[in-house]
Every structure is written in structure tokens, then in C-alpha cells.
Amino acid sequence: MTAAVMFQGTGSNVGKSTIVAGLARLLARRGMKVVPFKPQNMSNNAAVTVDGGEIGRAQALQARAAGVPSSVHMNPVLLKPESEIGAQVIVQGRRFGTMRAREYGSRKAELLPLVLESYRRLAAEADIVLVEGAGSPAEINLRAGDIANMGFAEAVGLPVILVGDIDRGGVIASLVGTRAVLPRADRDRIAGYMINRMRGDVSLFDAGLTAITGATGWPSLGVVPWFPEAGKLPAEDILDLGRTRPDGKGCIIAVPLLPRIANFDDLDPLAQEPGVELVLVKPGEPIPVADLVLLPGSKSTIADLAFLRTEGWDIDIRAHHRRGGRVVGLCGGYQMLGRSIADPDGIEGTAGTVEGLGLLAIDTVLGDDKTTTAFSGHEAASGLAVSGYEIHLGRSDGVDRQRPWLIGPGGGEGAVSPDGHVRGSYVHGLFAADAFRRDFLASIGAAPSELDYEAEVDAVLDRLADHLEAHLDIGLILKIAATAR
Known part of the structure; x- marks a missing residue:
């Protein structure tokens, strides 16, 4: 049975994509055939795959980290917002149509079989599948017909690791609060949690880990310190690029x-x-x-x-x-x-x-x-x-x-x-x-530069893998992944 684990976040932009990319590179270096998967993504920053379709750029980066060709099946549903209330819907790499949010919500059930087909095709040829959720499972108003988070995890039988972002504040409340609002079946699917983007002395959050584990019963998989070089990886959000050099010399x-x-x-x-x-x-x-x-x-x-x-x-x-x-x-x-x-x-x-x-x-x-x-x-x-x-x-x-x-x-x-x-x-x-x-x-x-862009991206992925290996319990993550049905 192919090992698999799903990384869900306490909210959007907690660093799930970067975590998956780093783990993909880490496990690939160990000789595993790693495949990334995101059932539903919402992004206008798409990539063209080897098989000629569209997926989210984050999944293309994760495929690169894993050393495997990108495929439309790695992100079978891609939503590309065209307005505040509507988006173009890409299914298995091809334009499916343009829908308003309410229409899409009513049609998600018909997309689930295609999402499952894509997942099974990838899993059949992989040692491990690293699955990334979207948004947060705590958005329980979206649980009916869900294909992005717990709905997909339930359909496939996946254990879930919850990722919290300490840099934005309130990480204890976001993790404990997620457990509080989830229905029992979804809550029981969570096999552990990790803290991302810690600045300063990691040991200062030891009491926080004790509090979270005590309130949830979930084991901690580690605290990941801030990794500034993540800004050198292809960005999925335009604001991740936002910087200027105030010296005015460029x-x-x-x-x-x-x-x-x-x-x-x-x-x-x-x-x-x-x-x-x-x-x-x-x-x-x-x-x-x-x-x-x-x-x-x-x-x-x-x-x-x-x-x-x-x-x-x-x-x-x-x-x-x-x-x-x-x-x-x-x-x-x-x-x-x-x-x-x-x-x-x-x-x-x-x-x-x-x-x-x-x-x-x-x-x-x-x-x-x-x-x-x-x-x-x-x-x-x-x-x-x-x-x-x-x-x-x-x-x-x-x-x-x-x-x-x-x-x-x-x-x-x-x-x-x-x-x-x-x-x-x-x-x-x-x-x-x-x-x-x-x-x-x-x-x-x-001014002239010696930047080798593609080589630098790969070097950052390697350093990211080293960073995660030093701060996460990789053995426990693999044990959790092995419990996938």
C-alpha cells in the first residue's frame, strides 16, 4: 500500500506548500519515489505540465523538489479567480468552464470522482504521496461536498498533519480551536501537528507545545524555525515577492x-x-x-x-x-x-x-x-x-x-x-x-550578475530539506503516512 499523508493548515498561507516541497526533496534524497498532490487549489499563478495542462505553480515546484515530471493529476482542480465571486475552473489540466462560487459549490460532488482518479493514478506509481490541503478544515461551513481538506482525506482514508503558523500569532488558539470546531470523525483523522515559522529561540515555545498537546491529544512533530530563503523559491502569492531595495542603487x-x-x-x-x-x-x-x-x-x-x-x-x-x-x-x-x-x-x-x-x-x-x-x-x-x-x-x-x-x-x-x-x-x-x-x-x-537562477532554486530546496530534517520528526511523519488506507 502506498504511504500517504495530508498536510492541512489552521488557515491559508501557513506555509503548507513550502513544507511539502521541502519534505518532497528530503524524502526523494532518501531514494523514495515521492509524488505531490493537491486536490483543489485556488491560484492564478499556474504552470504548464509535461503533459500539456495547467496546475498550480506550487505543485510544479513540489514536483521539481521530488525529482518527478509535473502532471495535471497533481492538481486536478485549479480555480483561477476572474472576479470577486467567480473563477475559471480547470479540471485535470483543461478548462472546464467559468462558475460563480455558489454554482461551483453545488457541483463539487461531480468533480470528486475525477479528483480520486487523479490521486489513484499517481499513488499507483509512488512510494509516498504528500497531499496538501487548501485553506483550513476549520471552515466547517464548507464541509458538505468538500474535496479540498477533510472531505478528500475521508474519501481516500488519509491521516492528517495540521500545520500552524506561529509568526502570525495565536497559534495555540488556532490549533486548539480547529480541534474544537471539527466533527469527531474529522478530529480523529488528525495524527499530529507542527508549528511553522518560529522566530528566535525554539525552546521558548516548549510550554506552548505542552499546552497544545494537552488540549488536543495530538503529538507534536516539531517546531520549524523561520526559513528566510523561502523567499528565493517561486512565489505562489504575489505579495511574497513584495520588496524593494531602499538604497536606490539598483x-x-x-x-x-x-x-x-x-x-x-x-x-x-x-x-x-x-x-x-x-x-x-x-x-x-x-x-x-x-x-x-x-x-x-x-x-x-x-x-x-x-x-x-x-x-x-x-x-x-x-x-x-x-x-x-x-x-x-x-x-x-x-x-x-x-x-x-x-x-x-x-x-x-x-x-x-x-x-x-x-x-x-x-x-x-x-x-x-x-x-x-x-x-x-x-x-x-x-x-x-x-x-x-x-x-x-x-x-x-x-x-x-x-x-x-x-x-x-x-x-x-x-x-x-x-x-x-x-x-x-x-x-x-x-x-x-x-x-x-x-x-x-x-x-x-x-549591473552584471552571476546569478544562476535554476541552480539557486535547487540549492534552496536542498537547504530547505536540511532545515526540515533538523527540526521535524521525520520518522514519526513516515509512520503516520504508513497508516493511510
């Missing part, structure tokens, strides 16, 4: 924080560059004087373009361009840079056409045909290799497409303005290519 790249920002992993390598000051421009703030303005991907391009105008960022971008500043648009940001975006079928809302920023001579037509594919090619001007992936609806064409930014297997990709100061592409992830990134940053005045 090359400034300004990124407007769009409400429906998507696939912002493009920013991860740039954030690690010592000569770059990545400035995430929040609503209500003007775009500062910068060396580059980068418009990121968007889950709802037309709505985010309207928001950009509401904030007055379109005026800032045009002023930046008039001063000779560089502008890059990726995916949805690329579409915004064009002359127009047409949505004849109302894919993103009301059917119609809106005016773009007009910085590239291209026009975009949105359609229901979604592109999800890997990309491998080179920059047209320099010949430097790039690779990445595409996830988008729509096609763009116009005279600036005659000056493609990239060259791929199918020919030219993206567009460049006549003066070379504005460029855009549908390809995500291209800045992970070290030689290309260095050349590009040099062109906007950044």
Missing part, C-alpha cells in the same frame, strides 16, 4: 499590481538579481521613475486594463515611454500594450472591443481556444536561448508582429516597437534563462 523595474495578476513567476528571477530593485506598485501609488515598466499577466485582461486606467497608471506609462523608458508586457500585459482588445463572445464579460494603450501596433481578439504549451526558442535580436510556457486566450496580430521579440518552433513570437523600447510576448518564464536575462538587464542599465 536598476528599477516597476510592476503595477493588477487585481487579477496571473503567472507572475516572470518576476521571480528578477527579484533575485542583486542589481535590480523590483518595485511592486500598489493601488493608490503612482508608477515611479523607473528603468523598466513591466506589465504582468492577467486572468482578466480587459477588467485589469480598466483598473489600470482608473489608477492613472496609463498616464504614467505613456509619460515613462515619452521619456525614452522601456516597457515590457507579458501575456495579458502584452495584450494591453496593443491598439485594441476585442472580446466578441463575451469570454471575459460583456462582449465588445476596448482600446489598448497603443504602444504596440497589434490588435488582440479573445476566443474560447485556450493555448497551454511549452516554449523553447531564442531571442530574435541576440540569438540567446529562452524557454518558458504559454497560457492564454486570444491571438494578437499587427505590423509590429513583423518584428518578433522571440523565435520559436512555429516562427516569430511577440512584437517589438520600431524604436525597440516596447516589447511584448505571450511566453512566461523567459527571464529564468540566465544569459538572456543578463543581456536584457544590461540593456536597461542593470
Whole structure:
């Protein structure tokens, strides 16, 4: 029987994804065939899998940590929010439809068989499956039809380890309170707990562990000290990237924080560059004087373009361009840079056409045909290799497409303005290519760097594995996983 254990949190963003990634690397180094799994994720930061579909970027990182190819079955249900009340639903890597929250809640039961199918396919070829929950099992109002936490654990027969985040405060209450609100069957499924993100002397929380264990009956699996290098791993939440270098000595790249920002992993390598000051421009703030303005991907391009105008960022971008500043648009940001975006079928809302920023001579037509594919090619001007992936609806064409930014297997990709100061592409992830990134940053005045981005990600995963091995009871975790039915 394949060993398996599910990590659930006392709330969102308690560090479950990082814990699973670190354990995946740790157990893989011990020679185990490890597979990550998350039945339901909600994120606009997706990755294209080896089998050509979409999963949450956290599960792609966990697969990398485990040393196995990513698969659509590692995250069979992915919710990509398009508004406050609705999301695009991706099932086993493919677009299933767009649903409001109430409709999705009523249809979760029909998705459970597909989730179970994906899990069983992975478990059949694994020594151990590390399952990550979503949100918190304490959200008992969502328990009926649940496929993300205890509902899935019950369906598969999984033991659960509860993760609490001490850095946000109230960790004793959150753990004990979770036990208090859970129905007995769910409560009995929890086999232990761990404390994450402890700053300072770990021994200072010994009395806290005694209190939690006394109130819950659950054994402690350990206290994980704060791991600052987690910020060097690909971020699932855009706010995890949020930092600037106040000394002002770096090359400034300004990124407007769009409400429906998507696939912002493009920013991860740039954030690690010592000569770059990545400035995430929040609503209500003007775009500062910068060396580059980068418009990121968007889950709802037309709505985010309207928001950009509401904030007055379109005026800032045009002023930046008039001063000779560089502008890059990726995916949805690329579409915004064009002359127009047409949505004849109302894919993103009301059917119609809106005016773009007009910085590239291209026009975009949105359609229901979604592109999800890997990309491998080179920059047209320099010949430097790039690779990445595409996830988008729509096609763009116009005279600036005659000056493609990239060259791929199918020919030219993206567009460049006549003066070379504005460029855009549908390809995500291209800045992970070290030689290309260095050349590009040099062109906007950044100091040279020897950052080997991909090697650094793997080195951080190794150090994370070492960190968890030093502070968690790995033997007990494996014993718990062995009890899975």
C-alpha cells in the first residue's frame, strides 16, 4: 500500500506548500519515489505540465523538489479567480468552464470522482504521496461536498498533519480551536501537528507545545524555525515577492499590481538579481521613475486594463515611454500594450472591443481556444536561448508582429516597437534563462550578475530539506503516512 499523508493548515498561507516541497526533496534524497498532490487549489499563478495542462505553480515546484515530471493529476482542480465571486475552473489540466462560487459549490460532488482518479493514478506509481490541503478544515461551513481538506482525506482514508503558523500569532488558539470546531470523525483523522515559522529561540515555545498537546491529544512533530530563503523559491502569492531595495542603487523595474495578476513567476528571477530593485506598485501609488515598466499577466485582461486606467497608471506609462523608458508586457500585459482588445463572445464579460494603450501596433481578439504549451526558442535580436510556457486566450496580430521579440518552433513570437523600447510576448518564464536575462538587464542599465537562477532554486530546496530534517520528526511523519488506507 502506498504511504500517504495530508498536510492541512489552521488557515491559508501557513506555509503548507513550502513544507511539502521541502519534505518532497528530503524524502526523494532518501531514494523514495515521492509524488505531490493537491486536490483543489485556488491560484492564478499556474504552470504548464509535461503533459500539456495547467496546475498550480506550487505543485510544479513540489514536483521539481521530488525529482518527478509535473502532471495535471497533481492538481486536478485549479480555480483561477476572474472576479470577486467567480473563477475559471480547470479540471485535470483543461478548462472546464467559468462558475460563480455558489454554482461551483453545488457541483463539487461531480468533480470528486475525477479528483480520486487523479490521486489513484499517481499513488499507483509512488512510494509516498504528500497531499496538501487548501485553506483550513476549520471552515466547517464548507464541509458538505468538500474535496479540498477533510472531505478528500475521508474519501481516500488519509491521516492528517495540521500545520500552524506561529509568526502570525495565536497559534495555540488556532490549533486548539480547529480541534474544537471539527466533527469527531474529522478530529480523529488528525495524527499530529507542527508549528511553522518560529522566530528566535525554539525552546521558548516548549510550554506552548505542552499546552497544545494537552488540549488536543495530538503529538507534536516539531517546531520549524523561520526559513528566510523561502523567499528565493517561486512565489505562489504575489505579495511574497513584495520588496524593494531602499538604497536606490539598483536598476528599477516597476510592476503595477493588477487585481487579477496571473503567472507572475516572470518576476521571480528578477527579484533575485542583486542589481535590480523590483518595485511592486500598489493601488493608490503612482508608477515611479523607473528603468523598466513591466506589465504582468492577467486572468482578466480587459477588467485589469480598466483598473489600470482608473489608477492613472496609463498616464504614467505613456509619460515613462515619452521619456525614452522601456516597457515590457507579458501575456495579458502584452495584450494591453496593443491598439485594441476585442472580446466578441463575451469570454471575459460583456462582449465588445476596448482600446489598448497603443504602444504596440497589434490588435488582440479573445476566443474560447485556450493555448497551454511549452516554449523553447531564442531571442530574435541576440540569438540567446529562452524557454518558458504559454497560457492564454486570444491571438494578437499587427505590423509590429513583423518584428518578433522571440523565435520559436512555429516562427516569430511577440512584437517589438520600431524604436525597440516596447516589447511584448505571450511566453512566461523567459527571464529564468540566465544569459538572456543578463543581456536584457544590461540593456536597461542593470549591473552584471552571476546569478544562476535554476541552480539557486535547487540549492534552496536542498537547504530547505536540511532545515526540515533538523527540526521535524521525520520518522514519526513516515509512520503516520504508513497508516493511510
